[in-house]
Amino acid sequence: MRLAIDHHTRYRFSSPQQRLVQTLRLTPGDTHDQTVVDWRIDVDCDVRLRDTIDGFGNRVTMLYAEGPLTEIAITVAGQVLTTEADGLVRGSNEPLPPELFGRTTPRTVPSAALAELARASAGAGDALDRLHRWNLALATRFPDAADLPDSGATAAEAFAGEPDARDLAHIFIAGASALGLPARYVSGYRNCGEGTCPPHGWAEAWVAGLGWVGFDPSAGISPDANYVRMATALDFTGAAPIAGIRQGAGIEELSVALQVERMNGEA
Structure with missing residues (x-):
């Protein structure tokens, strides 16, 4: 595309x-x-x-x-x-080991309630399946999250309120941390089919044997050919456009x- x-x-x-x-x-x-x-x-x-x-x-x-x-x-x-890759990130510039993204920042520390939902939603099984279930659980719990300017909210604060798309990316990362899986924030663009599309944010998680896999909890899907990756970091602060x-x-x-x-x- x-x-x-x-x-x-x-x-x-x-x-x-x-x-x-x-x-x-x-x-x-x-x-x-x-x-x-x-x-x-x-x-x-x-x-x-x-x-x-x-x-x-x-x-x-x-x-x-x-x-x-x-x-x-x-x-x-x-x-x-862009080409369809089922959310897989292949051939990106990766100077840092995936283990570094197991760290949390003040914006991605999970609250007890957030961690409990992540574990309950993810269930058992391999890492990829668990992450997909966590991603879908967030899209179901917080439907129609808008793309808004960054509010500075932490994952815990946003989880207790009405998160926007960037907040949901932080919540996903915090939940992945509770599951013991490295994850990071991604800033970029998304073709929303309407011409005017605000800047977007989503997440990627590291899956052993596959590498980095994208998850967009605002839509409940993995990024497809409609997405353009710009920058990655531990949270929005490090990937801000x-x-x-x-x-x-x-x-x-x-x-x-x-x-x-x-x-x-x-x-």
């Missing part, structure tokens, strides 16, 4: 900013089932861009801008070829517009 992505992000500042440094995890990497055909990042003001690879193996662009800045717009556009610091007073206003569309014809 050939997916066309058009992603616009604009920051407006109530007071001029003297300096801006941002980490852009906005460039997908190639795998056996995901090939970047064309990709570019454009900014509407004078900036310095430096491409690098972070410790998780993600492609990263560092953005440096000198002020005064009252607003800045970042546009990402490109095309990606845009993160950074600014030097200047005031508040910022963020607006995001994203379209993910399937192009006509099969590649």
